[in-house]
Every structure is written in C-alpha cells, then in structure tokens.
Amino acid sequence: MTLLVSVLAAVITTVVWYTDNRRSELKLGILPLMFWGASLMWFVDAIFEYVELKDAYFTPEPLDMLNDLFLGLSVVALGLVIWLVILLVKDPRGVVRSAILRKKA
Amino acid sequence: MACFIVTAVEAGVSAIATKVVEKKEQSSLEKTGTEVEAVKVPFSRKLGWLRNMLAGGSALLAFEHIWHGEVTPWFPFLTAAANAEDAAEMFHEMGTVGVGMAALVTAVWGGMLAVSAVIEKRAAKAAKEEPEG
Numbered sequence: 001m002t003l004l005v006s007v008l009a010a011v012i013t014t015v016v017w018y019t020d021n022r023r024s025e026l027k028l029g030i031l032p033l034m035f036w037g038a039s040l041m042w043f044v045d046a047i048f049e050y051v052e053l054k055d056a057y058f059t060p061e062p063l064d065m066l067n068d069l070f071l072g073l074s075v076v077a078l079g080l081v082i083w084l085v086i087l088l089v090k091d092p093r094g095v096v097r098s099a100i101l102r103k104k105a
Numbered sequence: 106m107a108c109f110i111v112t113a114v115e116a117g118v119s120a121i122a123t124k125v126v127e128k129k130e131q132s133s134l135e136k137t138g139t140e141v142e143a144v145k146v147p148f149s150r151k152l153g154w155l156r157n158m159l160a161g162g163s164a165l166l167a168f169e170h171i172w173h174g175e176v177t178p179w180f181p182f183l184t185a186a187a188n189a190e191d192a193a194e195m196f197h198e199m200g201t202v203g204v205g206m207a208a209l210v211t212a213v214w215g216g217m218l219a220v221s222a223v224i225e226k227r228a229a230k231a232a233k234e235e236p237e238g
C-alpha cells in the first residue's frame with residue numbers, strides 16, 4: 001500500500017512538473033525525483049517481501065493495509081514538507097527575502 | 106531494518122560528486138570564457154537527478170523505519186544493532202535489499218542519461234540544420 005501511494009504521488013507530481021511552466025521557479029523537479037526514488041526503493045523491498053511471503057503478499061490483513069495507507073499518506077506529507085522547506089530556503093522568487101526585509105524596514 | 110543506509114551513503118557520494126563536477130564545470134567555463142552549448146545539459150545537473158532520487162528516497166524510507174520502530178533517537182540508533190544475531194540479519198538485508206535498491210535507482214538514472222543524450226543529439230542536429238540569419 002505504501003508503494004502504491006508513493007507511485008501515485010510520483011505520477012501526479014510528474015504530471016504537475018510536465019504541465020506547469022513555473023517548474024523552475026517552484027523547484028517542481030525535486031518532488032517527482034524524490035517520489036520516484038522512494039517508489040523504486042519500495043519496489044525492490046516489495047520484490048524481496050514477495051519472494052519471502054509468496055501469495056500471502058497480496059492478501060494483507062485489513063489492519064496492516066490501513067496502517068500502510070496511513071504510512072503512505074504520511075510519507076507523501078513529509079515529501080511535500082521537504083519540498084516546501086527547499087523552496088523557502090532557496091527562495092527563487094525572493095518572496096521570503098522581500099517579506100523579511102519589508103518587516104525590518 | 107537498515108536498507109536505506111546503503112542508498113543514503115550513495116546519495117552522500119553523489120552529492121559530493123555533484124559539487125566537485127559543478128566546480129570543475131565552472132572553472133573550465135571561466136578559463137575558456139565560452140558558454141556551454143545550449144543544447145547540452147551539464148553533467149553536474151544530471152548527477153543532481155541521481156542525488157535527488159537517492160536522497161529523497163532515503164529520507165522517506167528512513168521515515169518508514171522510524172514509523173516501524175526500527176530507528177531510535179538513542180544509541181545504537183538501529184534496534185537491529187542491539188544484538189549480534191539481529192545485526193547479522195541487518196547486514197544481510199543491507200547487502201541484498203539495500204544494494205538492490207541502490208542498483209535499481211542507479212540503473213533508472215542510467216536510462217534517464219540515455220534518453221537525455223538522445224534528446225541532446227536531436228537538438229544539436231536541429232540547431233545545425235536551422236538556417237542562419
């Protein structure tokens with residue numbers, strides 16, 4: 001389930017990166033790379049888990065699925081927070097800088 | 106258990122490599138005083154793709170390990186490192202799952218480089234064929 005949520009996040013952020021012309025100033029390239037990286041890693045994890053569990057891998061307990069879904073959504077939230085921090089620190093539009101300078105003046 | 110450590114280490118190495126290549130590109134640009142071809146993507150930028158995939162993925166995986174209680178804020182930080190038996194299992198997982206993760210991400214990055222090379226070649230060809238004026 002975590003893998004599924006991560007792949008969905010990767011696909012959505014890739015579509016946003018592809019269609020939005022502000023990709024450079026919003027640092028949109030970071031998000032798809034981050035989610036694709038995580039998805040590939042969880043894919044490898046899933047292969048090893050499948051080898052170990054065989055068919056049981058596809059029939060998880062409902063409580064485990066819910067926990068994995070909750071984890072997946074938390075992972076997406078964390079990814080978005082990381083992107084937001086990078087965006088505000090790099091501040092390509094100078095919004096943060098000008099807001100702070102205006103307050104000081 | 107600790108598979109993300111392998112990808113995190115590779116992310117660190119790729120981050121250092123990105124900085125070094127970036128500096129080299131900058132200094133060669135200053136020496137020659139010529140602009141890099143518009144159709145060519147600097148290698149430092151391509152290395153940045155790998156760094157972002159590895160670092161981002163490792164960070165999210167590390168969060169998953171914290172979620173499952175496999176990473177703790179106190180020594181030895183990894184619950185599997187507390188005893189020899191679990192540590193052996195952890196190293197085995199790092200050698201199999203962790204290395205597999207790093208290899209797949211690097212292989213996908215290799216694919217991205219190949220696609221980028223084709224696009225750069227086509228762009229260079231189109232720029233050459235374009236009539237001057």
